Structure formats: structure tokens, C-alpha cells
Amino acid sequence: MSYNLASLPFDERNALEDQKATMFEFWQQNLEKAKAEAGRLWAEKGKRKGQWQAWAAEQIAALEQGQYQSMVMRELERLG
Numbered sequence: 001m002s003y004n005l006a007s008l009p010f011d012e013r014n015a016l017e018d019q020k021a022t023m024f025e026f027w028q029q030n031l032e033k034a035k036a037e038a039g040r041l042w043a044e045k046g047k048r049k050g051q052w053q054a055w056a057a058e059q060i061a062a063l064e065q066g067q068y069q070s071m072v073m074r075e076l077e078r079l080g
Helices: 010-043 045-061 066-079
Strands: none
Touching (some): 010 066, 045 066
């Protein structure tokens, strides 16, 4: 389902735009770090073999922010 943002009240539209800008800024600031973290995890795949997936999931779960965890998981998917 989609809706036209123009039909929302001004304050609500502005809040959505602010949230979008904040998320984009977070993404920009953390993308390289997420790529490096995914690379570190990926480098362990050969060493850990069948145990790697569970280990990687633990490592990702230990990361601070959910949004950052998602970034690392996406980067891992790109590597795979």
C-alpha cells in the first residue's frame, strides 16, 4: 500500500523527512565500517566451516544498534 505524502499534514511530512535524513546520515557515516565488519566476519568462514553461521549471528547480535546490524547483514549477503 502506498500513499501520497502531499496528503499528510505539514508537520507529519516534515517529521518523516527529518527521519529519512537522519537515517541517510547514519548510513553514510557507517557504511565503510559495516563493510569492514562484514569482511572480518566473512574472512572467518573458511576457518570456522560449519560453525561459521552461528558464530557470525552471535557477532552481529553483539553489535550495538539494530540499524547497524542490518547494514552488516546486507554487506555479508553481498559478499556471499
